[in-house]
Amino acid sequence: MFLYPALTIGFLFVAVPLLVHLINMLRHRRQKWAAMDFLLASYRKQKKWIRLRQILLLLSRLAVAAVLIAMLCGWTGGGQMLGMLGGSTTHHVVILDDSYSMGDSSGGVSAYSRALLSLQDLTRRLASDDGIHELTVMRSSRAAMTIRGGSDSGDSAADLSAQTVTSDARLINRVMATEASPVQTDLVAAIDLAGELIRNAPADQKVLYIASDFRQRDWAAPQRLAESMRGISGDDVSIRMIDCALSPMSNLAVTDISPIRDVWVAGVPVVVNATIRNYGPTNVSNVSLETRVYHYSDEVVQSDPTLAVTGSVESLPAMVIESLDSGAEITKKFQVFVAEQGTHAIEVSLPEDALSIDNARSCTLPLSDAEKVLVIDGNADTLGAYHVASVLDPGSQVRIGAIPEIQPPSFLRAATLETLTSYRAIYLIDLPEISENAADALDRYVRRGGGLAWFLGKDVVKDSYNQHLLAGDRRLLPMPLEEAKPMPPPAGVSSADVVFGDAPQLLAPLRAGGDAALSLIGLSQSWTLQQPSFAEPDDPEQPRINVVLKRRDGGPLVTQHDVDRGRIITVLTGLDGSWTNWPGDPTFVVFLLQANADLWSGAAPPTRRYIDETIERHIALSAYALEATYLPAVKEPPRVPIEVVAKVVEENDGSTNPGSSGSVAEFILDPSEMVIAGEANVSDILRPGIAEWALTRSDGQGELVPVAAVIRTGEGDLRRADSATIQQDLLPVEVRFLSSEAWSTQNQTAGSSTLALLLLGLLGTLLASEQALAYWASYHTPLESAKAPGKKRSFLDHQGPFSIRASR
Template sequence: MSFLLPTLLTFGLPLIAAPLVIHLINLRRHRRIEWAAMDFLLESQKRNKKWIVLKQLLLLLLRTLAIAAAVLMLAGPVVRSTWAGLFGRGVTHHLILLDDSYSMADHWDETSAFDQAKHVVSAVLEQARGKSENQLVTLLRFSEARQLAAGAGPEIDRRPLDGELMTQLERMLDKMAPSETDAGPIEGLQAATRLPESTDGETRIAYLITDFRLPQWEEQAQIRQLMGRLRERVGDLQLVQTVYEERPNLAITRLEPESGIRAAGVETWMELTVANYGASPAAAVTVAVEQDGNRLPAVEIDEIPAGETATRRFRVTFPTAGPHELTAALESDAVITDNRRYFAADIPPVFPVLVIDGSPEGDDGYYMRTALSPGGKNVGGWSPQVEPPSFLRNHDALGNYAVIALLDVPRLDDTEVEVLESFVRSGGGLAIFVGPQSQAPFYNERLFHDGEGLLPAPLGVPSQLLRDSADGRPDVSVADHPIFRVFAGQRNSFLSVANVDFYYALEPNWQAPEKGDVSTIAKLRNGAPLAMEKKFGDGRVVVHLGKLAPSPTDQGIWSNWSLNPVFPIYANELVGYLSATRRRFDVRGVDAPIKLTLPEAEYQPEVKVRAPGVSDGNAASIVAAAKDGMYQITAPGKPQSGVWRFELTTRDGKLQTRYIAVNVPVGEGELAIVDQSELAERLRGVEYRYSLATEFSETDDELAGYRLGDALLYLLAGLLIAEQLFAVSASYHPVAARSAA
């Protein structure tokens, strides 16, 4: 016999002695009083003493048995004997919570964490098979848990453990592999607590089979609460750990353009980040890189300290416009799932840039256009379009531009300001070069707007940078910022030839905000800001507090900034940096369905979808349905990492291909574990049993059997009735006299 709540026996069984203790206490209350008439009663008591003592003993026994039956009933006794089926009902429900996140791919020797988990599931089924009582099985994988929030149920849900289910489970376990998700215990426990309550007479045993990775068990309070709720709903909670030690693991956590993708034929700098989740440094790390299936030079990392990341830049050029892909891969280690990362983008021939020139002679726009597209050949991938400020009223067309540049614009009307704010807030980039035409009151009132507008700081007055022959410092110093990378290096002399004579000073009482949305990225020799950046919504604004062109003004020539030999590089980096959020690429995660939205007016409804690793001939064909003028296309099957290909047909019959890169979530490859003592601390107050997967085959299933709770309830009721009858019989209450006939 076993018990669902054995701790109740510890506190409840001592209560059985309560009737005896009360009886002994009452004996001490009796006082001996001499009374002559008592002799006749004593003589009568001697003649009936045996029968009176027997009644008292039976009454004491009944009261003791009643307390014992109540304690046993609450403790939930379970008996394995088939004879117990005459008195109790036997339905044992095995609830198996299986961790299939990709950290379970951790492998060593000839096994893996997931192999150990499958061994435990098989052991549970073997222990349950062949029992005379009814056996139910629910198998809930962590990767299924997120679907349960939408109303779906586990694939195996309250299924009777018969031959058909055993065959199905054996085949399922043979094919089952870790998913590519990072679904953790919180999702699994939440889903388990949403399952229906146990039926009357059902014994539910829950098995949580996981690797107990430290990052997934950081939310101690929430996990303890969910574990407690689950424990209240089950007769027994068993925690099974599938790994026993931490192994080193490397993971590629980022593969993205440094400052947005560039146009076809233009060199793009990519950033690659590798995380070392191990406890010791990783030396001589080699990352293989492929572009459209062709091998590129490998990225070499000398050393990655323990628990840290390393980022390296490498150059790539997408030669033609259209879809392209990149793949970065590490050598095999403990977890291979996070050793690959994918990138995909639709590369355009050029990116349009809108230049709003407010200078009287149009000289600022000339220098900017020449720097971005020398000779009008768009060799840098930019297609600058110079327009007057009134062009901003064509707000519907602004979404086509990667960046908008305002060059010495005097002022704008309210509608134009609102259009600019909407453009930047939605992810656009804005460059502002002020000059003698810029009207400080307008800039401060409408563009700065007490810190709520586009301008990072309020303007003061145009000022002159005074020179000191004894000061050998250059006029300009720059911060470590992407747009000033061309000026980096100790031997770089380009800053030394940058001369600034006039600039726009800021209001003297202005203080930078504490929230960090505004920063100074270039300063003058006197400490005054020359270039500032502000984050605005999803976009960015960079302000250059000086005139761009070296043309004479009423004050004189402001600077020779646009005559610097590296100004074209600076202009390209500036536009590239500001347009990074606008020039997006299609990279997604495996935790959501892969969807593509197309305008109905431009495309036909027939679409072919090719999953990673699937040949052209096996592509899935979909006929999309339109809603509100848009096609919503969802890739069939389960999302998996790699590059997905969507083959489209335009309304005029042209074929197009879209690439979508899908990557596994970052962080699941951190293999630090929570050991048994740490687990006990985190789950303090929750009753459970812990075992390692290798020891689980020796774990008994003592809670599987027939529950005698109902039989004990009926027995308790009978004992209480019998106790009342004996109590009345053993008392000295006189029988009521009958009325005379």
């Protein structure tokens, strides 16, 4: 029970006085001398007293050496053993904030490392304190994921649960080996679960410690935190806040990277947006942004665990952020060209700063070959179909990625879901009526991620559309059709017939020119929409309608809305030229290309997953084996593969992929369930970066698919909250704030200060005793002899060591 066990080797110093004494005795030598007989007689007379004095002197010197070494080693005494025999029990609950902002290394050491040192100091002190001490340690990320997984058990979330503290330092070894988690979370879940453990633990005293970095984003409005802490403080719990962070330094973060919505086809350049935010307190300039593309060609079929990423890397030219103000963000655009089909990965990174975890971010880029789109025109001349097909497939050297297939209206009447899933998008132009069978097939197609565009001209029968497209829970129209309404003449100043709506992202290339870019579009008539009769205005089932273009009188002309995973664009005018000249205007080309990219995006696989989300992979049961391997992202190789067995899902299960038919295999890894089950490799799948699925096809060939795992943004804001303000907001809960440095100092001295004073007093007493014994054991001429010269003394009266020294 020493604070510094390594120094206990110094107890060997205790033997030094004994060795000196033994060596001193070896220096005696015999010498013939007549007067020696008198001295030997005196020695025999006083021998017992002489030995007693020498033993006492030697023991005092040994004791001085032992006490001195004990003080240097930080002896903590045997208080715990005494407490185990009948002392009180104290339950200590430590909440470690391990959200990724705790990786802030401002000052040279991360805030999470300071939190672990605070836990270590506490454990050492408890090992020497009187009484029985039970320790519970809980990390905030595990608590949040436990609750997210449906469990309210504090024991499932805790790394240690009511473990008795002993002198064995291995108690917290597993916790000391952890790092700040990539999970973004607050402390509410951990405090709630800690409260449950505190209430259920039978202890005489209870103490809650919260080791965190106390950022403004969490504590600026701590109502929910205060509510959780009030539930604990009612149990007479002492609460101590350990502030582990320092004043933040510069921090830049990549908050997003994603390919823009487009037709992602191999051999067609794709524009990628990377957003960078300056969370630091100062402006920055001339910051380099590195970009890499990881190619997964058909030749890459086996994963290599010895590499961080199996795909071949291509470094793109670095981009430079010339200047970025504090708190501002900037989006840099760059182009990626990949000739191979398949899913590839893109990564951007910033130079190292105070918080390294948000300096890099990745996404995937799924590229397919050119895919078919279905175009059906209700007019016999198919003029509208010609306009759409000529834009999507202009021929010559221009490659859009869409292959238009023009079919008659009878094709739709007999269509089924299996028929439609072979098309990436569907364009329906001025169809007079929609049958119940067609409406059902279109609804299922859209819900599974398909894209649908309506062009409603003069031949549309509104009752048929309203009856079938909005029946039950179908939402294939934004609102019921009302009437075909002529465009009123301009009032006063002349203005364009068509203006921009409230969804600028779809026509972003034209938006910069303002409404003047649409000034040449003529519109004489269009359909209008009723207020939705199928839902109340605040009904969550009602789709959110985005108005892309409006008529001059404010009515919608082009709308956009989502239905489950699919997207629908509705144009309330036809393309035969009777109501509008838009197909002949250059803006129609821009609109149709943007609309086609928007419709394709619904069926596109996701380009990233958040690290705390469930990892899912759906594959066709007939094309792949049921066993697969998941290789998590790593900082440094090697990677540890995770074997996963698929679950068979029937065709009508809502989780099947768009375009699939028959049964599918579903691979699932749920981090929350893994935390509750106590699986050790959960920390691997929570790591951001580029992970990989290693699949096996039915023909025995391997297939490697990258997955981009990213952190949630927000924790890069390292601004600190004021401790006094937090204490005020938490009232009537009383908390005590300490910095991690003050906490360490307090714990290092608290358990040994009283004992150190006792040892110091004992040392002083022993030193004084040693000097007195040394004086007593040595020969000194009595003072009386100098005052009474007439008095004679015999040699036999001489005592002690004089007789011994005389014999030398």
